[in-house]
Amino acid sequence: MTGRAAVFRYDAGLLHALNFMMIGHHRDKSPGTVRPGAIFISDSGTGEVVYEGPDVETVPGLLDELVDWLNTGDLDAPGYVRAAMAHFNLVKIRPWRDGNGRGSRALQTLVLGRDRILTPEFASIEEWLGQGRTTYDYYNVLGEVGRKRWSPHGDTLPWVRFNLRCHHMQAQKVRQRLREAGEVWTVLEEGVDADGLHTRCVSALYEVFVNRRLRRTMYQADESLSQGQAARDLRELTAKGWLRPYGETKGRFYAPGPRMEVIKADFAARLVPLRDPYRRE
Incomplete structure (x- = not known):
């Protein structure tokens, strides 16, 4: 069209x-x-x-x-x-x-x-x-x-x-986002594997890395899990220091835990400023 x-x-x-x-x-x-x-x-x-x-x-x-x-x-x-x-x-x-x-x-x-x-x-x-x-x-x-x-x-x-x-x-921002996404996913995948957790947990961690919060219902829907499976994964990620829970029952969400904060700080420190094509050096 x-x-x-x-x-x-x-x-x-x-x-x-x-x-x-x-x-x-x-x-x-x-x-x-x-x-x-x-x-x-x-x-x-x-x-x-x-x-x-x-x-x-x-x-x-x-x-x-x-x-x-x-x-x-x-x-x-x-x-x-x-x-x-x-x-x-x-x-x-x-x-x-x-x-x-x-x-x-x-x-x-x-x-x-x-x-x-x-x-x-x-x-x-x-x-x-x-x-x-x-x-x-x-x-x-x-x-x-x-x-x-x-x-x-x-x-x-x-x-x-x-x-x-x-x-x-x-x-430039899109290119930077794509490059960072691949690197972040690899780091999270290696961490999940080292902890003996299910590979699907990477998607939960990546969501928290990008958007700083995740609800159990969202993770459950994204990975087509039962309520029990999703809750168990999030408990294990919390116990391993990847996530930090806030709130109770239906209002609960998960934010970056200490291990995630370290990774976020590392990527933030390596971020290269975008180049203005019209700025004279």
Whole structure:
């Protein structure tokens, strides 16, 4: 469905449908239809208007222009650049009363999907936008490039660079996560084997390593165990110092024990910082 099939074409109806899918449960916000009037973005702290969308009378024409570009414009440009510009133009047109940011990020992912970039970690910058100060950087660069009013002829290089950096950093994070996962699993497997425990216990330990807590019901379901088997495994892991229980009965969960904390500290100490592709050394 997302390949370069000749039957697929972008149109305004598709964009409105994306908005409806995202905010359709808010009928008071006219999901999937052009906003009825002006739209402003204000600084929540000062109340200052930081952006005013284009006049509502121009929105249908701007959407048509965007759709025409999506179908025929700059098709030889790298997919990540086209996707970033699709995001930018839609979010600055702000055609809807609500959901403009979400809809624009969804369009960015759709453009990448049309280029057969389908793996979520590479087809979206959503995960990286949630990292540290990246959300603030996102709004700052939108303000810098988009200015306070609809300005379609400005320099968009900072915006494209921001998006490429997000994709690059997220890809590094995925690679780091995969590499660490393999190493952690091996260490835990060796420890479980040395203690004479069942191999399935590794999955319980890995869950606690990653998410810092585990409930018996989750482990039981993951490994298709009986309640008794799951409870016995967790008791043995606790007795061996791998886990530490908190709470009683149905509220009980398991967190890292002293042996797990040592392994976590070791991996944390070996963590290599991600490389910013645009930072000059």
